[in-house]
Ligand SMILES: NC(=O)C1=CN([C@@H]2O[C@H](COP(=O)(O)OP(=O)(O)OC[C@H]3O[C@@H](n4cnc5c(N)ncnc54)[C@H](OP(=O)(O)O)[C@@H]3O)[C@@H](O)[C@H]2O)[C@@H](O)CC1
């Protein structure tokens with residue numbers, strides 16, 4: 153068994169791996185890690201005056217090994233040991249293998265260095281970085297971080313103190329969630345992940361819950377000769393009377409991402425009937441429509457007022473439909489959360505999330521999404537530049553495949569349409585949501601390149617067919633390409 157290439161290692165996973173290494177294996181792992189750091193640096197910088205700032209734990213140990221290699225290769229290196237390793241510890245043994253110049257006080261060396269390597273603390277930081285340490289690192293002109301810039305919580309991307317931005321961050325085995333979560337993401341620079349080998353026993357011990365959202369994490373159903381419109385899936389959308397644009401955008405997105413049939417029920421029926429000819433528009437009571445067993449998947453929320461949501465949502469839930477609740481269906485407070493029980497997916501942006509879950513919105517986004525998913529019993533797609541897709545069973549995907557071109561009104565309706573189409577195509581809720589976020593991002597990237605970075609929302613749906621094609625091509629690939637980090 154191997155560790156899935158899209159796993160992101162939490163500090164807890166990392167500790168499981170470390171315990172599987174045993175003492176000898178751990179020394180080899182640190183040697184491998186330090187060597188990888190030195191190689192990544194040598195590949196990017198010319199030999200220069202370098203200070204490696206080492207902390208008391210294994211992050212520091214990686215730093216001592218990297219210092220040793222850089223010096224072997226003729227670099228001018230000094231170590232600044234900001235905290236000594238614990239007496240008689242493995243880190244102390246590894247630190248002794250560094251025979252070069254070592255200082256315990258900065259004495260202006262950092263400010264005068266061409267390059268500073270931050271080997272102070274790793275991803276499992278347990279308490280805030282002291283002001284003294286942040287002050288030392290902040291003086292660096294160019295900084296390379298080992299594992300994470302010190303002060304970053306590897307699990308959540310939260311900052312535990314004032315953190316200096318790195319140009320390059322080198323991590324091991326698999327990247328950390330923090331590398332792709334704001335605010336830490338913006339401070340990591342280029343991410344490199346080095347393969348330092350994995351003890352055989354470790355794979356069974358690691359129970360990964362966090363993944364990078366890329367094709368291969370999920371499988372889209374592929375077109376089949378025997379397809380018919382019902383096998384491709386039917387999406388029904390609750391029609392709005394006033395904000396009709398949101399409904400039409402969602403409907404077009406669902407059609408463009410593979411739904412066999414898209415129907416709008418109610419709202420401004422006359423207007424919908426005069427919009428796109430490929431839509432079916434129904435003017436029957438919701439109680440009637442839910443009796444049709446082919447209409448299992450419903451999108452409820454885009455463009456809807458509170459009163460409209462109240463007229464649709466309870467009936468859909470009691471009919472046992474597969475529901476995506478978005479926008480208008482994401483009301484305020486505990487009652488609104490209660491009203492959502494029974495839906496499969498919710499897609500809040502941060503404002504909607506705060507409205508629904510109040511104080512939970514102050515937690516780091518990954519924690520907030522995970523807890524909200526457990527609370528509602530639905531997949532939570534917490535939208536943003538680092539969209540998080542959390543399942544009630546604790547799985548979380550972090551999406552990087554996106555573009556700021558998506559920051560345009562109606563873009564969320566497009567996403568809701570895509571998720572609905574994939575649910576109707578038979579994908580489970582978490583996989584459908586992850587895949588939809590990726591397709592949405594891919595369409596955004598393509599539209600940005602076609603329209604110089606500033607596409608209107610209608611441009612997104614045009615890119616969805618191609619986005620799906622790209623995902624289908626990559627989802628079976630064994631060697632993952634185009635990932636948002638380099639491999640070493
Ligand atoms: N499996 C892998 O992925 C591999 C990982 N590797 C490397 O191991 C690194 C993780 O090592 P690590 O566990 O020793 O943690 P690290 O941060 O170096 O030190 C913790 C020490 O710092 C202390 N301390 C904490 N916070 C503090 C604060 N604010 N202010 C002051 N002190 C503070 C803390 O004290 P304590 O909380 O115990 O009291 C403890 O003594 C990882 O980042 C990577 O570089 C590779 O070598 C090989 C494979």
Ligand SMILES: Nc1ncnc2c1ncn2[C@@H]1O[C@H](COP(=O)(O)OP(=O)(O)O)[C@@H](O)[C@H]1O
Pocket residue numbers: 501535536537538539554555556557558559560561562563564565566567592
């Ligand atoms: N800077 C950004 N980078 C990547 N994606 C973004 C960015 N800004 C917004 N998005 C995406 O665009 C969509 C906007 O959704 P939403 O705020 O609901 O818009 P609307 O309500 O206008 O349809 C979300 O999927 C979000 O993740």
Ligand SMILES: [K+]
Pocket residue numbers: 211270271272273274297298299300301302
């Ligand atoms: K570090």
